[in-house]
Amino acid sequence: MIETINLEQKFSLISERWQPKIVGELNDSYVKLARLQGEFVWHHHDDEDELFMVIKGTLVIKLRDRDVMVNEGEFVIIPRGVEHMPAAEEEVQVMLLEPKTTRNTGNVENKCTVEAEWI
């Protein structure tokens, strides 16, 4: 079934933060949406590059040597193996693109670890 996905409509279905939801799949990857606020957990992904695109707000990706700021209409790609921690002072709406095998907390398993569901 080929259907148009409206990001605003999908975000209206998401209330929790740091719980990415799947809104599309192509090739071996998922497109996910998430609301983020506060600081996440330092982690990396051994085998997956990850794209963060900001739909609303401002996202900071903390790296070990610097912070990368991503504003609305911008994206950043974090290559596999690079330690990072997403953070946001105010709530930010983010579109993620990553392989289906990607765990949200990467090499870490803790209370933040969630299995993404379709919405």
Add this chain to the structure above:
Amino acid sequence: MIETINLEQKFSLISERWQPKIVGELNDSYVKLARLQGEFVWHHHDDEDELFMVIKGTLVIKLRDRDVMVNEGEFVIIPRGVEHMPAAEEEVQVMLLEPKTTRNTGNVENKCTVEAEWI
């Protein structure tokens, strides 16, 4: 090099239509930007699913049995094997996500066929 990509800034570097430019790579895929207006060419991709996200304007993806309209803030995924023809009455700015192996005209080779370059 991890850097933030600003879509508006990248679109300012593109003047031609129907000539996707590469602005990022992750896993086996490229992120591309393109300005589209008019009708493209009917084609399909044998092995690649393709995501079209509209950044500005309205895109119509013609399928053999119906048209799919994609507005700003929306995306659609065209699965491999599905014949389609992108079209737009007014110029539309589109972000594409597709495997690196993807040829813009899919199974067709004609004057519209181009090799995407990095910007």
